[in-house]
Amino acid sequence: MPIAYNMENVAIQLNNVTVRFRIPHEKIPTLQEYAIRWLKGRSVSFTDFNALNNVSFSIKQGETVGIIGANGAGKSTLLKVISQVIRPTQGRVFLRGRIAPLLELGAGFDYEMTGRENIFLNGAVLGFSRKDIASRLDRIVEFSGINDFIDAPIRTYSSGMVARLGFAIATDIRPDVLIIDEILSIGDVDFQKKSAARILRYHNDGSTILLVSHNLDSVKNLCNRTIWLEHGSVKMVGYVDDVVAQYSVEMFS
Amino acid sequence: MLEYDSAKRPPPAIDEFFQLIRYRDLIFLMVESILKNRYKRSVLGVFWMLLNPLLQTIVLSVAFGTMFRPSVPSYAVYLLAGLLAWNFITQTTQYAMSTMAYGGGLLKRIYIPRATYIVAAVGNGLINLIVSIGALFIIVIFLNHSITMAWLFLPVSIMILVVFSLGLALILSTASVFFTDTVDIYQVLIQALFFLTPIMYPPSIFPSELSQFLALNPFVILIEIFRAPIHANHLPDLDLVVKAVSLALITLVAGWVLFTSKADQLAYRL
Numbered sequence: 001m002p003i004a005y006n007m008e009n010v011a012i013q014l015n016n017v018t019v020r021f022r023i024p025h026e027k028i029p030t031l032q033e034y035a036i037r038w039l040k041g042r043s044v045s046f047t048d049f050n051a052l053n054n055v056s057f058s059i060k061q062g063e064t065v066g067i068i069g070a071n072g073a074g075k076s077t078l079l080k081v082i083s084q085v086i087r088p089t090q091g092r093v094f095l096r097g098r099i100a101p102l103l104e105l106g107a108g109f110d111y112e113m114t115g116r117e118n119i120f121l122n123g124a125v126l127g128f129s130r131k132d133i134a135s136r137l138d139r140i141v142e143f144s145g146i147n148d149f150i151d152a153p154i155r156t157y158s159s160g161m162v163a164r165l166g167f168a169i170a171t172d173i174r175p176d177v178l179i180i181d182e183i184l185s186i187g188d189v190d191f192q193k194k195s196a197a198r199i200l201r202y203h204n205d206g207s208t209i210l211l212v213s214h215n216l217d218s219v220k221n222l223c224n225r226t227i228w229l230e231h232g233s234v235k236m237v238g239y240v241d242d243v244v245a246q247y248s249v250e251m252f253s
Numbered sequence: 254m255l256e257y258d259s260a261k262r263p264p265p266a267i268d269e270f271f272q273l274i275r276y277r278d279l280i281f282l283m284v285e286s287i288l289k290n291r292y293k294r295s296v297l298g299v300f301w302m303l304l305n306p307l308l309q310t311i312v313l314s315v316a317f318g319t320m321f322r323p324s325v326p327s328y329a330v331y332l333l334a335g336l337l338a339w340n341f342i343t344q345t346t347q348y349a350m351s352t353m354a355y356g357g358g359l360l361k362r363i364y365i366p367r368a369t370y371i372v373a374a375v376g377n378g379l380i381n382l383i384v385s386i387g388a389l390f391i392i393v394i395f396l397n398h399s400i401t402m403a404w405l406f407l408p409v410s411i412m413i414l415v416v417f418s419l420g421l422a423l424i425l426s427t428a429s430v431f432f433t434d435t436v437d438i439y440q441v442l443i444q445a446l447f448f449l450t451p452i453m454y455p456p457s458i459f460p461s462e463l464s465q466f467l468a469l470n471p472f473v474i475l476i477e478i479f480r481a482p483i484h485a486n487h488l489p490d491l492d493l494v495v496k497a498v499s500l501a502l503i504t505l506v507a508g509w510v511l512f513t514s515k516a517d518q519l520a521y522r523l
Contacts, residue, residue, distance in 0.1 A: 021521060022521075030432055030433060030434040031428075031432035031434050031435060032434055034432060080520070083363065083364060084364040085360075085361065085362065085363060085364055085520050086517070086520045087259055087517045088259055091259075092258065092260040093257070093258075093259040094256075094257070094258045094259070094260075095256070095257040095258075096255070096256050097254050097255055097256075098255050101363060104362045104363050107359055107362050108359050108365075110286050110290070112286075112290050112293060113286055113289065117286070117289075121279075121282050121283075121286060124276065124278045124279035124282050125279060125359070125363060125365055126363075127275065127276065129278050130278040130281070130282070176254070176255075
């Protein structure tokens with residue numbers, strides 16, 4: 001696949017990325033069993049499974065790109081390899097700018113601690129310093145709309161409140177790359193409007209958006225381009241209408 | 254602008270070090286949250302950190318005092334000093350290992366430096382140790398045991414204990430991700446080692462032909478350099494300090510290299 005962009009305006013680029021999981025034929029989770037096996041002279045056999053297989057593509061800054069594919073096609077693995085959670089077995093992943101994986105809102109939240117404490121904790125998980133968060137604390141609380149409960153432990157929050165807080169922290173400053181699944185359905189209607197508006201504004205200001213979705217209509221509505229993954233490989237990349245049309249033909253015929 | 258390029262990565266042992274520095278606030282916040290959670294719902298709260306070693310010392314010195322008091326002056330001080338060093342090493346390593354083996358879920362969801370949990374566990378242990386030294390101080394005063402300038406050596410002993418424990422925690426945590434029964438094996442091992450290390454009893458009770466085996470137990474050295482300034486009121490022997498420092502540094506370097514070289518596999522394995 002030709003990579004058409006010059007590196008200067010690239011947001012995400014993958015060159016021949018393979019992620020290989022090694023699955024043992026028998027599960028040997030303990031040292032004891034491993035030792036017994038080793039003493040008996042039996043070796044452990046593995047099957048290699050490529051969750052991503054030689055994947056290459058390039059995404060420009062400011063693009064909105066959809067990622068579609070059946071369950072197990074490698075979408076989650078792709079997002080993990082882009083967000084640096086796992087490293088590619090082979091190939092190269094290049095990412096420019098700060099990434100906000102909105103699939104993992106509130107990662108590291110401690111439910112025994114207060115909303116305020118969790119803003120710092122989650123902020124630190126996202127790589128912000130304590131000082132930085134302190135200077136933006138009021139704005140985050142304000143956006144989350146949890147003003148009155150911010151000093152209560154978040155185990156007392158509703159799930160919507162927890163998600164709102166997570167969203168407010170993750171998107172307080174404009175990330176260069178946003179990873180979103182489906183249409184963001186966080187909190188009540190008002191908050192959904194507010195969060196969608198914020199994402200739209202960030203997009204207009206130049207943020208790249210990766211949308212992972214099974215809802216082909218929302219992919220069509222939001223994305224310019226789409227990547228179709230199948231069994232860990234890129235089946236098709238192109239304009240959203242073309243890819244979605246092909247995909248529908250294959251899926252629903 | 255921030256850039257991530259999987260092809261241009263520094264060696265893992267170096268990369269991880271700089272990432273930990275970048276995420277230092279996360280480590281502090283994690284230590285804070287461990288401490289807060291632990292004592293949040295108890296009436297006495299943080300006082301347990303002080304009470305725990307005091308009560309442990311009272312129980313053990315009542316139980317074993319009659320046996321060893323004749324040969325060990327200020328038995329309670331001897332006992333508590335040894336216990337603090339022992340508890341620090343074993344509790345820190347066990348805590349680090351279990352958070353990695355059972356609580357490392359965050360590492361699968363989002364990028365944070367892989368060693369964050371382990372460093373936070375050691376930091377938590379260090380705070381516990383410092384508060385417990387307060388309890389030890391109370392006992393020293395109470396028993397009229399003399400305090401000398403040798404106490405000034407304590408920061409060095411503590412540093413050595415921290416370096417060693419961090420190294421051991423890294424090794425054990427790596428092992429526990431690959432083999433979950435490492436947690437149980439270690440548990441049994443330290444239980445046995447506790448009785449093979451002169452903590453409750455003086456080293457002199459070992460028959461001389463067995464005392465060379467005592468030298469094979471690394472905990473003996475580490476506990477002695479912590480206990481000598483407090484209980485015996487003198488600096489530990491220089492050759493003992495050299496041994497302890499080398500042991501700690503070798504353990505840390507080995508642990509660091511092992512852990513960082515396997516760290517990429519953690520997200521797959523956890």
